[in-house]
Amino acid sequence: MFGDRADAGRRLAAHLREYRGAKAVVLGLPRGGVPVAAEVARALELPLDVIVVRKLGVPAHPELAMGALGEGGVEVVDWDLVRRARVGPEELGRVEERERAVVAARVAELRGGRPPLDLVGRVAIVVDDGIATGSTAAAACGVARALGAARVVVATPVAPPGLTAAGLDADELVCVETPWDFQAVGASYDDFTPTTEHEVVELLTAART
Template sequence: MTTLLHNRIEAGQLLASRLTGYANCPDGIVLALPRGGVPVAFEIARKLRLPLDVCLVRKLGVPGHKELAMGAIAPNDVTIVNRDVVNWLHISPETIEQVAEQEKKELARRDRAYRGNRPYPEIRDRTVILVDDGIATGATMRAAIAALRQQHPKEIVVAVPVAAPSVCQELRTEVDKLICLRKPEPLHSISLWYEDFSQTTDEEVRDLLERAERELMVMK
């Protein structure tokens, strides 16, 4: 039986212990998928003494069933479509475009809310540890990977607490390394594998990003 993770903090600490080879990496950076990925990534960045930032991606939820991803978008017009879901539910291109336009507005809002006036970090030739609190369909993570690839990083390492085994297998071909703590089959829902999966707020995201920046400056 798969042991439940207590919360995102514990998940980040456990992942950090699997990533010690990246500690103090001179070109390393930890990027979190907000919002739930940020508390996980904060623990990793703190343990490895690496800078922390966010990688903004938005899931494209099926109208009426928003938890079901028909795709995802990322900055620079990156769009990933989950063809299995789209074909199964006979979703039109117009519907996908309509939802994508709504989510682009939310991407812009989150960028202002989380980053403020801080510029997006330089990614070229850097080692990126990409973190979320779990992977269900993989659409959101694929959009994040595609957006990062456009910026030519040296290495992309995906680190997640829980994901479906089949999704892990597929994603391994798209990144340099993938670390996953729990691979339950069937997954059903990411929240089932945490004792505490309470929602992360915008305020928590901002606070953790600011704390990470302060702590890194003290360490230096």
């Protein structure tokens, strides 16, 4: 059980000591992953950034990801799933257009015009406050690789048992707790108050300055 996201981040950082001062970037998944990532970045003396991703949901089943979009026009598509789901070019295009607009809006709000940190040749440590299905984390891993990351590590305080790095398209998975009776991420926190956009912006600004 974690007190709050800051507590979770400090405990997670203890499992990532090998990356202290390494050629790595800590990437928080907005919004709840950013307070956790901020503690990790502080403890490991690494730069902090966000990784803004949006799943491309199959039109008939939006919860099923057929790919992901990230900032900078990065796109990862599971073409086998697109074919199996019989998603045509026009349908795919509409989903891409909608999610691309959401990514652009979120990037503008969170970054405030600041450029993203360069991932080329670096270790990308993707941090969330917990993983349930893993689809968003997997999308972030795909985007991080497309942005040039040499190695992708997914780090989270809590996840269901049986989750693997391979299942997330990551090179490594670091998790503090994997409860046998896992039901929801929030159940592992005493305080799981939603993180606001303002808090995310403040944490990013503090890390850059």
